[in-house]
Amino acid sequence: MPRIAKSAVGAEATRSRILNAAVECLIESGVAGTTTLAVQHRADVSRGALLHHFPTHAALLAASVTELVRRNERAVAQSRARARPADTLIAAVETLAFAARQPAYLAELELWAVARTDTALKQALIAAERGARRDLEHVYSQLFGKWTDSDRYSELVELTLHFIRGLAISETIHVSARRRERLVTVWADAMRALLGAKAKS
Incomplete structure (x- = not known):
């Protein structure tokens, strides 16, 4: 698979992991418990990766x-x-x-x-x-x-x-x-x- 295609697949996988983590946080802990830090930890991604896909808490x-x-x-x-x-x-x-x-x-x-x-x-x-x-x-x-x-x-x-x-x-x-x-x-x-x-x- 070309490097660009692999990069796109990896980025989409990271975004999906962050989004699923956010949804699970919302379900288990409510909005108050769904902080960007909590989602970052649950998704096991870097702060930079989280902000790249979702620049603000509202966007997430x-x-x-x-x-x-x-x-x-x-x-x-x-x-x-x-x-x-x-x-x-x-x-x-x-x-x-x-x-x-x-x-x-x-x-x-x-x-x-x-x-x-x-x-x-x-x-x-x-x-x-x-x-x-x-x-x-x-x-x-x-x-x-x-x-x-x-x-x-x-x-x-x-x-x-x-x-x-x-x-x-x-x-x-x-x-x-x-x-x-x-x-x-x-x-x-x-x-x-x-x-x-x-x-x-």
């Missing part, structure tokens, strides 16, 4: 969003495989609720909260989320495909995401599988009514 955290989103998409796919077929609308909401209980999703939510007072991180997160939007919309269309032609589809999916995020945050304090199931069912029924006849399973 923002780049982590892409990997977190990828893990969240995998969680959705896993949940779809075990969803209840009896009511496809409830199954779709349950799938998102399952993904929202995974460590990667909670780590992403924590980044959002921190970005409230960190302008650089906020801008970086907006850019990262915008880049992932197409893939996320594809996931939602697979889950709610039967209802995508409804005039209210976009707004109801957005409201569903707000509901799921709120549920995920509340369950960091109080977890009740029975309560979660009841709320998911009530919300799915509300969606059904708002979507109209086309939403009937």
Whole structure:
């Protein structure tokens, strides 16, 4: 392999190692524990290598969003495989609720909260989320495909995401599988009514 190609492969491997280390730090220690020094040690790279790929802490955290989103998409796919077929609308909401209980999703939510007072991180997160939007919309269309032609589809999916995020945050304090199931069912029924006849399973 030519020297330039080897160098590019090595650089990409280093970047991937740093990014994976950052994601694992976010999941295990939260944003406060995901310092550049902690990531550097976990990735086992030099300070120069870390700064070459991620010049700022905000850039490192923002780049982590892409990997977190990828893990969240995998969680959705896993949940779809075990969803209840009896009511496809409830199954779709349950799938998102399952993904929202995974460590990667909670780590992403924590980044959002921190970005409230960190302008650089906020801008970086907006850019990262915008880049992932197409893939996320594809996931939602697979889950709610039967209802995508409804005039209210976009707004109801957005409201569903707000509901799921709120549920995920509340369950960091109080977890009740029975309560979660009841709320998911009530919300799915509300969606059904708002979507109209086309939403009937």
